[in-house]
Amino acid sequence: MADSALKAINITKFFHDPVDMPVLKNINLDVHKGEFVSIVGKSGCGKSTLLYVLSTMDTDYQGSLEINGVLATGKSLNDLARIRNASIGFVFQFHYLLPDFTCLKNVMIPGLRLGKYSNKEVEARAYEKLKMFGVEDQALKNANKLSGGQQQRVAIARALINDPTIIMGDEPTGNLDSKNTEIVFDLFQKLSKEFGQTIVTVTHDEDFAQRSDRIIEMADGEILMHHHKNK
Amino acid sequence: MKISVNTEIALTYLTSRKKQTVVASMGVMFGISMFIFMQSLMKGTNDYFEKMSFTNTPHIRLYSENKVADAHMLTSFLTDNSTKILTNPKQLKQTQGLSNPYGIINQILKNAQVDAVTPQVTANVIYTSGSVQLTGNVAGVNINEEDKMFDVQGNMVKGNLHDLKRVNNSILIGKGLADKLSLHVGDNITVRSGVGSPVVLRVIGIFATTVKQIDETKSYVNIIQAQNLMGKDRSYVTDIKINLKNYNNAPQVARELETISGYKAEDWVQANEQLKAAFKIRAIILNSVIGVLLLVAGFGIYNILNMTIYEKIKEIAILKAQGFSGPAVTSIFLQQAIYIGLMGGLVGIMVGFGITYMVSRIYIGAGTLKYLPMSFYIPHYIEAITFGVLTTIAAGFFPARKASKVDPVNIIRG
Numbered sequence: 001m002a003d004s005a006l007k008a009i010n011i012t013k014f015f016h017d018p019v020d021m022p023v024l025k026n027i028n029l030d031v032h033k034g035e036f037v038s039i040v041g042k043s044g045c046g047k048s049t050l051l052y053v054l055s056t057m058d059t060d061y062q063g064s065l066e067i068n069g070v071l072a073t074g075k076s077l078n079d080l081a082r083i084r085n086a087s088i089g090f091v092f093q094f095h096y097l098l099p100d101f102t103c104l105k106n107v108m109i110p111g112l113r114l115g116k117y118s119n120k121e122v123e124a125r126a127y128e129k130l131k132m133f134g135v136e137d138q139a140l141k142n143a144n145k146l147s148g149g150q151q152q153r154v155a156i157a158r159a160l161i162n163d164p165t166i167i168m169g170d171e172p173t174g175n176l177d178s179k180n181t182e183i184v185f186d187l188f189q190k191l192s193k194e195f196g197q198t199i200v201t202v203t204h205d206e207d208f209a210q211r212s213d214r215i216i217e218m219a220d221g222e223i224l225m226h227h228h229k230n231k
Numbered sequence: 232m233k234i235s236v237n238t239e240i241a242l243t244y245l246t247s248r249k250k251q252t253v254v255a256s257m258g259v260m261f262g263i264s265m266f267i268f269m270q271s272l273m274k275g276t277n278d279y280f281e282k283m284s285f286t287n288t289p290h291i292r293l294y295s296e297n298k299v300a301d302a303h304m305l306t307s308f309l310t311d312n313s314t315k316i317l318t319n320p321k322q323l324k325q326t327q328g329l330s331n332p333y334g335i336i337n338q339i340l341k342n343a344q345v346d347a348v349t350p351q352v353t354a355n356v357i358y359t360s361g362s363v364q365l366t367g368n369v370a371g372v373n374i375n376e377e378d379k380m381f382d383v384q385g386n387m388v389k390g391n392l393h394d395l396k397r398v399n400n401s402i403l404i405g406k407g408l409a410d411k412l413s414l415h416v417g418d419n420i421t422v423r424s425g426v427g428s429p430v431v432l433r434v435i436g437i438f439a440t441t442v443k444q445i446d447e448t449k450s451y452v453n454i455i456q457a458q459n460l461m462g463k464d465r466s467y468v469t470d471i472k473i474n475l476k477n478y479n480n481a482p483q484v485a486r487e488l489e490t491i492s493g494y495k496a497e498d499w500v501q502a503n504e505q506l507k508a509a510f511k512i513r514a515i516i517l518n519s520v521i522g523v524l525l526l527v528a529g530f531g532i533y534n535i536l537n538m539t540i541y542e543k544i545k546e547i548a549i550l551k552a553q554g555f556s557g558p559a560v561t562s563i564f565l566q567q568a569i570y571i572g573l574m575g576g577l578v579g580i581m582v583g584f585g586i587t588y589m590v591s592r593i594y595i596g597a598g599t600l601k602y603l604p605m606s607f608y609i610p611h612y613i614e615a616i617t618f619g620v621l622t623t624i625a626a627g628f629f630p631a632r633k634a635s636k637v638d639p640v641n642i643i644r645g
Contacts, residue, residue, distance in 0.1 A: 048644065057552060058640045078556040085554020092643060096549045100247035105239075110553040112236035158553075170643075 011063035041218035089159030097143035169201035258531035259575025267583025279604035289472035332468035367448035371457020390436025407447030427462035548642035568627020
């Protein structure tokens, strides 16, 4: 069995408002390094909530979470921020680029934050990522001047700048047309196959889910079943 | 130099909202420039009044005070063991002025803090011209020394003050007195003291201070003339006037001189208590006005940063999702406040200097005060920028802390 990238043990979460209501019930989940996992389910089944718990942004849960074999539960917010910065890349349904900055700067910011490379190196790496998604010619434009598909590609480039071991997507293709969806899917697949990066996405897109390594189907805060794709 | 990513984001936010940034720093600028202007005006005015008070008052005046009679003469006369009590004791007149005044002056000159010393004979007199009589006082002085210490020349309206030494039986009178007695340079005036006979003196000059009461009563004569007027000999001196190198030391030096000479030494602080009170009141008024100005500027920054944070709450959430910690977010927004403060402060210093300079060129023309007294005092400028930056830090702190507490999950999920 390959090394575990994400391990959730007995995760339970309640929404407290207006009344205590369980949204996640005893979730146990193990994602290996390099695996491409899709989480599917109806609206309100808790799949996004699970993703945010796995992402370390949501700390209000019971149970424990390990990232790359390190226990994340109980760490300080600042430590978790450092873990996210170094090991997790995010892609959201909406691109959430910073409109005051150029695309290049948007991609560079998490890299500058990490401070592992010099500014020059981060810039070179950012160009490289933009090139991977075919938007390097937009690099010096402000982020709000791009089309939706281009923005989403820049956002994915940003998620990859620190070579995170885990990439998380909250409906990353939800706002994209089929052509752009195809590009994004191919890239995700390439990342998991060639670079061994773990990918966890929440999606409504049946096609997208069908082509991933594993589909986790959720309902009412529980995992119904795991569909492993035959290799 | 490597600019940290927090600084880079802070600067980008500031430059992408140029109008807001300019408005916020203008608030600080107004506060700072008013701070400088008002401080300069106050210090200038205070210095001016202090200087003015020294045109009439020396830093220290040594004189012989009348003493209340006590029983010590009685005790030495009646040598029995009884206790002597004086009922209803009266003031004893010290007719001889200071004894050995030039000995005292030599003693005083040995004090390293003393800058200048001059003896004076003061006499209360009645001025007569024609049928009009006015009371006043004559100061018998060495006019060269007097001019050095009190800038008599600066107050001269007509005539030459040095004639006081050159012309026998000469007198220098105030402008008010000259007007009331209708006297001009070259006219005669009769002066009579309480003792001695009347003397006719020639007006050789007219002076005007800003104090009406002085102009209407005071006159200068040569010290020998004053001694004659009082019917006294050449060693008769009523006051010794002392100027110090640093007038702030006057109270302490006055106490020393009292001990040495045994006479009363009055320093300028005691002589001008109303001046000191006025300084204090002005300082309070000024500081409250400046406080309000900076407070308003601070609220301006607070508001603008708060608005920025509401506007950018999604971006803050994204930054946090990408691994920006709470302190990093605080730093981004606090830096914006500091840059606004520094910018407003630097421009404010220049504007403050400009206003101060311009106002110092406004013609007032009241008495000897031709232009508004303004001081250009470097510490004011340092204080101003320090207060400005401190205000912006205080104003930026709360919005920045709020930004650092943004919960990315709530914001991103909507």
